Amino acid sequence: MTTLLLTHEACLAHDPGPTHSERAARLAAILDRLSHPDFQPLRREDAPMASKADLLRAHDAAYIDFIFASVPTTGYQPVEVNDVVSDDDGGEVTTLSSRSGEAASRAAGAAIRATEAVMKGEVQNAFCAVRPPGHHALSHKAMGFCVFANVAVAARAAQSLFGAKRVAIVDWDVHHGNGTQQIFEQDPSVTLISLQQLPLWPETGYAAETGCGNILNIPIAPDTPRTTWLQIWQDQVLSRLMAEEFDLLIISAGFDAHRDDPKGSQNLETEDFATLTHDLKRIAELKCGGRVVSVLEGGYDIEASAAASAAHVRALMD
């Protein structure tokens, strides 16, 4: 069985500004790595646009309309007021340029198409190399460089369109997947397991935040040793996932817990992202026929996130 890679040129054209850390070079470096002959067996597709009906499964109609109405013909249009007090966010906000509406729609559309292909058995698993990322986007608000909640939209599509009853989401991005949490905190059909550094923007994701019992938040202190991080992963993430039943596993794959990342203060090595991937694949094989959809979130050291993405995709292909 094959691994599907979804991306689109519009995801490179999305431009939040010349000095913004969520820049096209992140994705360009990942795609450059994935152009290596080692990745020739990947099945590759252009990401389709999500429909408004797709987006409505996770977002308010007024918010979707606001985003598309905010897309500028030239220049930059912020669509977020940064109201989370934190000394480490750099003050950057979600910002749109002329291709950003299409890019956000294709980022969500990639996650939906990946879900369709995996649920229908066309491929074993899939990676969506897309931006803008999604896990901070709330149902009604852009946040943290995220416009549409790509992973949440995909989980809802899996249930509405492709026959999944229960979906599990694992979010290993160094930041809390607060948008995913907000969308599913009253929905027991979706389990969210999210590890995040705290303190760190957006300053949520503490263990007491459990939704309706469907959410496991695992805060990790800054400068946690790599071995400790990986032990927490084994003891808390994998054991909770083994206790769940689900028909599809979705990964919010950020690469900013890498030791070289400028936003996080964690110590994971490139090869650790292959280990995480193999661990999740093994459990997915036990629980859901190996069905895994992975969607790019953060990762702000260009070289580190490209190398870690490549290690992740190679592990998906194994």
Ligand SMILES: [Zn+2]
């Ligand atoms: Zn992040």
